[in-house]
Amino acid sequence: MSIQWFPGHMNAARKKAAESMEKVDLVIEVLDARVPQASSNPMIESLRRARQRPCLKILNKSDLADPDATRDWLAHYGAQPQVHAVALSCRKPADVAKVPTLCLKLAPHRGTVLKPLRVMIMGIPNVGKSTLMNALLKKRVAKVGDEPAVTKTQQRLFLGNNIVLIDTPGMMWPKIEHPTDGLMLAASHAIGVNAIIEEEVAVFLAETLLQRYPQLLAARYGLRPEGTDGVGVVEAIAARRGFRLRGGDPDLEKAAHTLLQDYRSGALGRISLETPASRVELLATYVPPPSLAEPQEVGEDDEST
Ligand code: G4P
Numbered sequence: 001m002s003i004q005w006f007p008g009h010m011n012a013a014r015k016k017a018a019e020s021m022e023k024v025d026l027v028i029e030v031l032d033a034r035v036p037q038a039s040s041n042p043m044i045e046s047l048r049r050a051r052q053r054p055c056l057k058i059l060n061k062s063d064l065a066d067p068d069a070t071r072d073w074l075a076h077y078g079a080q081p082q083v084h085a086v087a088l089s090c091r092k093p094a095d096v097a098k099v100p101t102l103c104l105k106l107a108p109h110r111g112t113v114l115k116p117l118r119v120m121i122m123g124i125p126n127v128g129k130s131t132l133m134n135a136l137l138k139k140r141v142a143k144v145g146d147e148p149a150v151t152k153t154q155q156r157l158f159l160g161n162n163i164v165l166i167d168t169p170g171m172m173w174p175k176i177e178h179p180t181d182g183l184m185l186a187a188s189h190a191i192g193v194n195a196i197i198e199e200e201v202a203v204f205l206a207e208t209l210l211q212r213y214p215q216l217l218a219a220r221y222g223l224r225p226e227g228t229d230g231v232g233v234v235e236a237i238a239a240r241r242g243f244r245l246r247g248g249d250p251d252l253e254k255a256a257h258t259l260l261q262d263y264r265s266g267a268l269g270r271i272s273l274e275t276p277a278s279r280v281e282l283l284a285t286y287v288p289p290p291s292l293a294e295p296q297e298v299g300e301d302d303e304s305t
Contacts, residue, residue: 069272125170202256
């Protein structure tokens with residue numbers, strides 16, 4: 001499955017983010033702790049690096065992620081220059097209360113009444129940016145829009161008298177290079193998918209779970225993970241739960257939806273779909289599609305440009 005789009009409002013959001021990057025001291029990048037690298041927008045990272053802004057990477061929803069994988073991700077990001085990584089749950093006020101101090105440490109030259117620390121909160125849709133913002137400010141603030149219909153593109157709000165928060169809309173990037181990243185994001189609900197693709201996403205999720213967490217599948221659905229594959233897991237869920245269509249065939253769509261919901265809500269257990277090691281493996285075995293791998297033909301007239 002190739003997931004590719006670039007709606008106009010995201011283009012506008014990217015331009016605005018590039019302009020704002022100049023005027024901020026620190027970026028908070030909110031990631032989904034279950035899929036940290038797949039949920040990291042390479043455009044955000046390149047904008048930030050070009051302006052050399054320090055970054056607090058928040059591995060959010062860590063209450064749903066595998067603690068061992070999260071520990072490895074924290075070490076991975078923590079080793080990067082100008083980066084501090086923290087795992088938390090933005091639904092827990094005590095976790096969020098740590099954030100201002102971490103921000104001030106990363107940009108010690110700012111953070112006074114006269115020179116407030118300007119922090120831009122970025123991340124792809126549904127990683128928890130609004131939840132973080134609300135928890136920091138201890139009130140509900142209107143969500144900046146991921147939806148085309150929502151016109152507000154950024155908002156600035158004071159946190160105490162020494163930090164200014166700039167909230168940006170969820171920003172995707174034009175093309176997700178690795179198909180498995182698209183599937184991980186769809187499984188984790190960062191991107192919406194229709195019912196047909198939902199089955200494909202569920203089969204991918206089932207295959208990942210068979211490899212990494214077979215015991216959780218067995219515990220939740222009473223199925224035998226040995227010798228089965230992703231399709232077999234979805235079929236087994238339909239059979240075990242009695243999901244049938246009118247004619248008696250298994251309702252695989254319902255089974256796929258159930259598996260995805262159980263993963264997203266944490267009912268299956270604490271799961272991470274990728275680790276730094278699996279990422280290295282992915283990059284080592286990745287063969288770019290021909291359009292990306294083959295050098296573009298350059299006409300004689302184009303060579304000087
Ligand atoms: P966004 O602004 O980045 O788009 O994300 P938002 O804050 O709206 O959060 C998206 C969903 O993720 C919300 O659930 C929110 O409650 C949930 N969420 C945010 N932080 C955490 C966390 O630390 N742990 C858990 N478990 N959930 C978190 P929702 O409105 O019910 O949406 P959905 O889950 O049905 O997609």
